Amino acid sequence: MQTPTTTAEGHQLPTALEQRNPGMDLDLDWVRTVQANTSAIERRAKTLPGRRSVKKDYQAAWLCKAISLIDLTTLSGDDSEGRVARLCAKAKQPVRADILEALGMTGLTTGAVCVYHDMIETAVSSLKGSGIPVAAVSTGFPAGLSPYHLRIAEIGESVKAGAEEIDIVITRRHVLQGNWQALYNEMKEMREACGDAHVKAILATGELGTLRNVARASLVCMMAGADFIKTSTGKESVNATLPVSLVMIRAIRDYYDRTGFRVGYKPAGGISKAKDSLVYLSLIKDELGDRWLQPDLFRFGASSLLGDIERQLEHHVTGQYSANYRHAMA
């Protein structure tokens, strides 16, 4: 049940590397047998940082990897063309050139830039020729409660505007009410609306009540053809956490075991420290394997993480602790 893959190099667009998840019929028996024992999952998550450690050059390399996996994000009401253009410049040159040169990592870029619909055109033109895709949040982000037909239409608009990745939000009440068929139908229609653009399903895990719900919603979205499953909008009071991540990537693993299709994972919101990003990478490495440590299958949704990594990398190169202002702002 495995599909052949090539290793991820160069362009970060998923289509180039991995056969897309076509989805499958909704299998409610499978959905209902899913279990997630909260306290055991929390214990695993809590001990993970103590079980894995990377040091020196390995740490620098892992931090560079983290940068290559960042969806550099701005999702604010006051976003403007100028602000987005700056962000895109940062995506192309995420770390000071001399530091990258010292590390032998010249040419490193972030995984993607993530913006609202209105900013897609600016982002696409700013990133032209860089190979960095533009992701757009969609479907009435963040609450996803605008008229359904408008949510579907929004996807089409964004794709038309040049977004290669669409981050949709699911209707949380379908999960809370156990209405898996409705969730499946919604996800399937959104996937279809995306066409060739890749779709990331934002579960808003902080609003799903239980880890069991997170596990079940993850499965249903994958069955309906999600290319990625993503934790949060970044706007909920609780966003990406290690326990939630563990549940979602175990669902991804089960889905791959059953269907042979790899679905990507994107934790978003709340990951702001270089050290945290290393823990996430080790979690992915141990639970899903190295194949998932590529931009076509893993992304950090983050805005401030990059700044901390830059300081750590300068410290690695110079041996001296760094300061914010030594690094270009986005």
Place this chain on the structure above:
Amino acid sequence: MTVKEIFDTMDYGPAPESAADALAWIVDQGAAFGHFIDGDWTAPRKDFQSKNPANGETLADLTQASQDEVNAATKAARKAQPKWEGLGGHGRAKYLYAIARLLQKHSRLFAVLETLDNGKPIRESRDIDIPLVQRHFYYHAGMAQLMEAELPDAQALGVCGQIIPWNFPLLMLAWKVAPALAMGNTVVLKPAEYTSLTAMAFADICQQAGLPAGVVNIVTGDGAVGEMITAHEDINKVAFTGSTDVGKRIREATAGSGKSLTLELGGKSPYIVFEDADIDSAIEGLVDAIWFNQGQVCCAGSRLLVQEGIAETFYRKLKTRMDGLRIGNPLDKCIDVGAIVDPVQLQAITDMVAGNTDGETHRAPIEMPVEGCFYPPTLITGLAPSSKLMQEEIFGPVLVSTTFRTPSEAVALANNTRYGLAATLWTENVNLALDIAPKLVAGVVWVNATNLFDAAAGFGGVRESGYGREGGWEGLAAYTKPKGAPKALKPVEAFSGDKGPSDPLDRTPKLYVGGKQARPDGGYSQNIYDKSGALLGQAPIANRKDVRNAVEAAHAAKGWSGTTGHLRAQILYYIAENLSARKDEFATRVNLLTGGKTGAAEVETSIRRLFTYAAWADKYDGQAHGVPIRGVALAMKEPVGVIGALCADDAPLLGLISAMAPAIAMGNRAVLIASEAFPLAATDFYQVLDTSDVPGGVVNILTGSHAELAAPLASHLDVDAVWSFSSSNVSAEIERASAGNLKRTWVNNGLARDWMGTEGEGRTFLQAATEIKNIWVPYGE
């Protein structure tokens, strides 16, 4: 590798914890250690070496204790004990608190030292062992503080000899030393010869804390030193953690010495996964069960039982997970499995696995270190309970497995072992979890978790996993005794005579087995006379086959252990009621038998005693321990099982009832051997039982020679505890014979008990009639 190359491979790379400070500490100590006796170090000799099992390098030279040195340590402990106890709880609490603080201040030194000496991953020594050590001293500082208020009737045992294993060197030291010191004892401790170094560092801490000289004494060496400690006549208590074989030898060696004994021994703990479990979490639990500390854990979940429907999936996922484990330099912070403690142990594991031809063996195909003592994580599936590896402790990173069909079959498989230390079960069904946990024969049960430990929850086993608890309120019983100084018990002689009976109408007392009167197997009876020499009747002489029959009948009555405390109370009250109706007759009988005048008082006290245990039957509550997780550790009091008791000779009715009532009140079934000299009150008494709704087999009464019956009872492998209040000299024999299945013993060592007074009843009896099982239930949704 360049950063770019690592960027592409995403390997972990080395992440070593520095050994420099710990090695410097060893050098500062001269890289050679003597014993820590009376607050000071003896001159070191180079008798044996402590080695790093990860690379074979010698860490330090150590000294094999001589008999003189053990004597000196014991003498120092004896001298220090009264003053230490006299300090009072608060005085001792201050020292224990200081030790806890010092352990915390030097936590990394202890962690690195432990990993160097033992080979366990630094993550475990740093994140588990050493924090638990600190926790144990903090917790028991509190117990010292509370002793006078909360345990007003308890006093220290005296000098404790403590022998600890190599798998958790400092943690086992803490489990032994902290409660002993808290309760006012002093100690002579021997670490395992493979792993003495953290004990040496602990001695250093004792000095820094200003602990009075002689309170803690540490002698090093091999099993021969352990034997010197267990045999030493000036030691009041032996506490041992180690193998079941050595535990049995210690039981035999200390038999009749009057020494208190607790044993924490081997295990083959079941790890049960029901089909509705969170499979990924259950697999992650296995990593912490059998690959924790290289599987060198007495309570390791080493016997995996998986429900048939999920077995294939479970095994496939488990293999994937174990293949991802990282094995190597224990000081690496990114390592899951470290080194086996010694080449001898590595060879033993290798031989056991190599000798197995059953099932399918999966060795994780992990890159192994080129040097040092390492063994790959291994899974053997498809075994039957009859496979040797399903029964014997491997004490390595080797998991054995079979499948089950139903919950009751899971329980049957889980309990099909001589051991009874710990058990783990995984299910998302709370009904199933709370149904199964009490049915597992184990001292500790973890629900949806494994290897959780805390100072507030007792740890210890049943069956051949030993007895006694370490931690919690229940653990204090191992280091205290009731206040008071009992007097010697004089042998009670039967009267002889040659006169006929005063009433010619014959009554034929029989044995009482399985709720029926039974003639003795041997067909012999003995004449019982009163003080004047008049014949009172004939009492049957039971033999070993009658013991066998009585034990069988007691086992057949196992439903009694599942009854409610309320029901047992009703029956105890009913016995009292029916005894009361015949109290004059019993009083007369007792007076005739004993030749005294206390018959009426004895019957009255017997009725009172039945009321006491009827009262207790539904009130000897367990506890919910405050362990530091989101969840509870339920300390449930369970019946011990089948208890054999040699009843007091001097109080023919009250002695019988004083043993019977607490036993059956707590749900045990009893095999009672009546007063040897005055057996006829007991044989009258079974008529009371017959009329009181006591189910057959719950109480069985034999009469005959205590000296003859002690051995078959104490050596019976299906008896769970033996008590002796006999005036015959049988204590040593009972303790020696109990070693076969390590049944619990409670013997009088020739000391008297005032059956009419308060020491004839109460918590001491209830404690002996129960085992405490700690059921850990983490929760959260």
